[in-house]
Amino acid sequence: MTIKNICCIGAGYVGGPTMAVVAQKCPYITVTIVDINASRIAAWNNEDLSKLPVFEPGLDNIVDEARGRNLFFSTDVDKAIDEADMIFISVNTPTKTYGKGKGMAADLKYIELCARQIAKVSKSNKIVVEKSTLPVRTASAIKSILNHTGNGVQFQILSNPEFLAEGTAIDDLLNPDRILIGGDDSIEGQKAIQALVDIYANWVSKDKILTTNVWSSELSKLTANAFLAQRVSSINAISQLCEKSGADVNEVAKAIGMDSRIGSKFLKASVGFGGSCFQKDILNLVYIAKTYGLNEVADYWEQVIIMNDYQKQRFSDNIVSTLYNTVSGKKITFFGWAFKKDTNDTRESAAIKVADNLLSEQANISVYDPKVVEERIYADLDYLGTRSENENKALLTVHNNPYEASKESHAIAVLTEWDEFKTYDWQKIYDSMYKPAFIFDGRGILDIQTLEKIGFVCYKIGSGAKI
Numbered sequence: 001m002t003i004k005n006i007c008c009i010g011a012g013y014v015g016g017p018t019m020a021v022v023a024q025k026c027p028y029i030t031v032t033i034v035d036i037n038a039s040r041i042a043a044w045n046n047e048d049l050s051k052l053p054v055f056e057p058g059l060d061n062i063v064d065e066a067r068g069r070n071l072f073f074s075t076d077v078d079k080a081i082d083e084a085d086m087i088f089i090s091v092n093t094p095t096k097t098y099g100k101g102k103g104m105a106a107d108l109k110y111i112e113l114c115a116r117q118i119a120k121v122s123k124s125n126k127i128v129v130e131k132s133t134l135p136v137r138t139a140s141a142i143k144s145i146l147n148h149t150g151n152g153v154q155f156q157i158l159s160n161p162e163f164l165a166e167g168t169a170i171d172d173l174l175n176p177d178r179i180l181i182g183g184d185d186s187i188e189g190q191k192a193i194q195a196l197v198d199i200y201a202n203w204v205s206k207d208k209i210l211t212t213n214v215w216s217s218e219l220s221k222l223t224a225n226a227f228l229a230q231r232v233s234s235i236n237a238i239s240q241l242c243e244k245s246g247a248d249v250n251e252v253a254k255a256i257g258m259d260s261r262i263g264s265k266f267l268k269a270s271v272g273f274g275g276s277c278f279q280k281d282i283l284n285l286v287y288i289a290k291t292y293g294l295n296e297v298a299d300y301w302e303q304v305i306i307m308n309d310y311q312k313q314r315f316s317d318n319i320v321s322t323l324y325n326t327v328s329g330k331k332i333t334f335f336g337w338a339f340k341k342d343t344n345d346t347r348e349s350a351a352i353k354v355a356d357n358l359l360s361e362q363a364n365i366s367v368y369d370p371k372v373v374e375e376r377i378y379a380d381l382d383y384l385g386t387r388s389e390n391e392n393k394a395l396l397t398v399h400n401n402p403y404e405a406s407k408e409s410h411a412i413a414v415l416t417e418w419d420e421f422k423t424y425d426w427q428k429i430y431d432s433m434y435k436p437a438f439i440f441d442g443r444g445i446l447d448i449q450t451l452e453k454i455g456f457v458c459y460k461i462g463s464g465a466k467i
């Protein structure tokens, strides 16, 4: 079976870049990305490529090449479903905010709506691919909806989790470590798997394309994110020991990372991990374990989140205690708001929690981030509901220039590891600040020796050389 027409439901951080790469690599396939959010689709269709709704290095060039040729963005969901041989579901699956599993389980309401819409519209057989990260056994729920409400149309359900990381999405998509495809054991199921393998084989070598049963594929995605997040919480736990004992977490990370069994990646201590996936997927894993009565398994993974929350809390506590136990009325400048560099995404960013804690201590915060827009920053804070929108606006200001942002501040906190922070004129920044001028490097990216020579008083995450 050769796929000629693909529809992707959900034009977000996953659906957009993934399908842009599929379209670029498979010019013979028409790829239509649909979304219920009309302004998002309008942004994807914007002539000005700097206005795409997702910022990813290299994405603009790919969209430029494929858009209008075989890549289309639309709000006409029904038409795109009807015309497609293969439908990717890439809608969000947030943590439930109500009812059973509140605060833990994934909310599958959007997935179910998609399945029902596919069932209603389809007039020909289709392969439905889960791209969203889902709890184990979701595929069987989708299958049940499709088979019971459809009109005699045959559906095959595949699980094809996405492993791209934001900021490096295009490179990850072009050169993936592996592609994982889960499907049914039946002949029809195997044919569907093969159809998806053939798409990826346009640019990924076959030995990197793994095929498994559906549930292994679903669980592998949750497990991969849980293991990655666990590494960050592990090194962050050690960063605390380093600060107390006088060791340096970067030296420890290097020493252990050279053990080929441990490996060197994902050992960068930080103010805490963020992003749309890690916390959500671990909570999901914890919930699944609990529903199977595996309480020890649930507790084990939950600790990864507890450590992450603590890392954020202790960062803001340290700022308060270092600034003579009060930040009330003091200006603190945040360099970075995104959850990591090279993205405009702020979901679950550590900066949000750190800011919220400091605002509760009546600090004035000024923020500079190279890519995150002002409305996003206020929306992130307002969403927490800790104080009114007006209070957030009064206490926090957003700047588009780092030198303006840091003028007359008591302290600078580095929340995101943007490369440009390393090359600023730090003397100029120092001269414009109140003294003592403090720096709290929550990402361990600045050259502390140089900064101390200028006169800054420095704290670096995981460094025993404390203030």
Ligand code: UDX
Pocket: 009, 010, 011, 012, 013, 014, 015, 016, 034, 035, 036, 037, 040, 090, 091, 092, 093, 110, 111, 113, 114, 131, 132, 133, 162, 276, 277
């Ligand atoms: C999301 C999840 O975060 C991730 O776990 C999952 O693997 C894939 O989906 P992301 O692309 O980052 O990843 O989410 P988001 O940027 O929120 O995009 C989802 C899009 O789906 C939104 O643009 C939303 O408008 C759209 N959507 C949602 C629909 O088109 N229809 C719906 O019914 C629900």
Ligand code: UDX
Pocket: 162, 163, 164, 165, 166, 167, 225, 228, 232, 265, 266, 267, 268, 269, 270, 271, 272, 273, 274, 275, 276, 277, 278, 339, 340, 341
């Ligand atoms: C993650 C997974 O890496 C990806 O495979 C999956 O598809 C989606 O979830 P993402 O959240 O985009 O990707 O970014 P990632 O690079 O994993 O970083 C997540 C968070 O961990 C960021 O806040 C990052 O700053 C932090 N992190 C990462 C550290 O603090 N230290 C590290 O060593 C690595």
